[in-house]
Amino acid sequence: MNTIKKFFLSFEQSFSLLFLLKWTFICLLIGVLTGSTSAVFLWSLEWATNYREANLWIVALLPIAGLIIGLSYHYYGESVVKGNNLLLEEYHTPKKVIPFKMAPLVFLGTILTHLFGGSAGREGTAVQVGGAIADQFTKVFKLSDANRKIVLIAGISAGFASVFGTPLAGAIFALEVMVIGRIKFDAILPSFLAAIFANYFCDVWQISHHTHYSISTVVALTPATVLWAVLAGIIFGLASLLFSKSTHFWGNTFKKLIKYPPLRPVIGGIILAITWYLIGTTKYMGLGVPTIVDAFNIDLNSYDFILKLLFTSFTLGAGFKGGEVTPLFFIGATLGNVLIWFIPLPMPLLAGMGFVAVFAGATNTPIACTIMGIELFGIESGIFIALACITSYLFSGHSGIYSAQIIGSPKHVFYNNEKGLTLTDVDNKRSKN
DSSP, X not given: OHHHHHHHHHHHHHHHHHHHHXXXXXXXXXXXXXXXXXXXXXXXXXXXXXXXXXXXXXXXXXXXXXXXXXXXXXXXXXXXXXXXXXXXXXXXXXXXXXXXXXXXXXXXXXHHHHHTTOOOOSHHHXXXXXXXXXXXXXXXXXXXXXXXXXXXXXXXXXXXXXXXXXXXXXXXXXXXXXXXXXXXXXXXHHHHHHHHHHHHHHHHTOSOOOOOOOOOOOOOOOHHHHHHHHHHHHHHHHHXXXXXXXXXXXXXXXXXXXXXXXXXXXXXXXXXXXXHHHHTOOTTSSOOHHHHHHHXXXXXXXXXHHHHHHHHHHHHHTTOOOOSHHHHHHHHHHHHHHGGGTSOSOHHHHHHHHHHHHHHHHHTOHHHHHHHHHHHHOGGGHHHHHHHXXXXXXXXXXXXXXXXXXXXXXXXXXXXGGTTOBHHHHHHHHHHO
């Protein structure tokens, strides 16, 4: 009997070894390509931002940039216009391999958005690039639908990890974002391998750098500070909800009022360019990294977070390209900065909590965001970051920036009837009631 058990055990481990070798090879390819592309992307974003700041007249051409983006997607990219939601849809109901053109279209569209003054991020671009690159291996290696799900997770993981320099958070984000409340455990190894490889190959080029943040002051863990952290998390969750709803609102409004898609970013660009001229600041354009850094150190305007929320949701709703995550960092950090007015926690700690917690609520990925906070700020603030992220996740409700997310485990028992629905389905269902 023992001999038979040993035989089957060794047989199982042989399969595990084959699985490891197979996915190490595939993830190495994904990591090299995605990480290298992210390095070029980050360098391009830095160049676009510096050029815009040195030549502010270029913001007047934002409507033309919008027209180029609109026409490109209307005539060449209609099959990939859904962006991140297309990745989620293909994961849940596989139909066809994601066209590779998603990568160059979103890459160039994002650079144009930042160069001419749109308010957007970079995560969406990196995730789409990673997903599009990774899915090409479905054809190359003739992967089954089950293995295709794993390769999509690996691509998302690679893109996220390399663009932010957070391989642990990138790996968990890709696993967590697909289904709310559920993680695909057979994809854990490929997700981590892809994230680690992509992050390495992004750094090895040494043509771009990741911004470093730090929480300089952390308070002792007491019942009072825990309750204050939970209160902050509630506020961050409501901010996440507002951002998600605002992005969907502007997107639906533009679709309703302007039937010809290429005109949407043109009209949106005109409104943004005029607004930038009237307010006389570039603070809310692009990523807004300098303001995010300031949120950890100095008092900021009480309205910074709401203006960034408004401008980013409007920019993306109009059809410009980019991501939501870095603007969510901006919104969370600046909101945390002003919470010091009535929450007796250190400013750097509140800014760091908001940095990741608003992101957690908007993407429904509290575990990944907690890990990201620890990777960026250190373990000392880990418990406060976890409390903020988890509470924000709960209070953002069944909403999010990725409308194709499926609810695998509802956030509380009162909504068990929403299990298995997408966030779009939930919105439609509630609007009818």
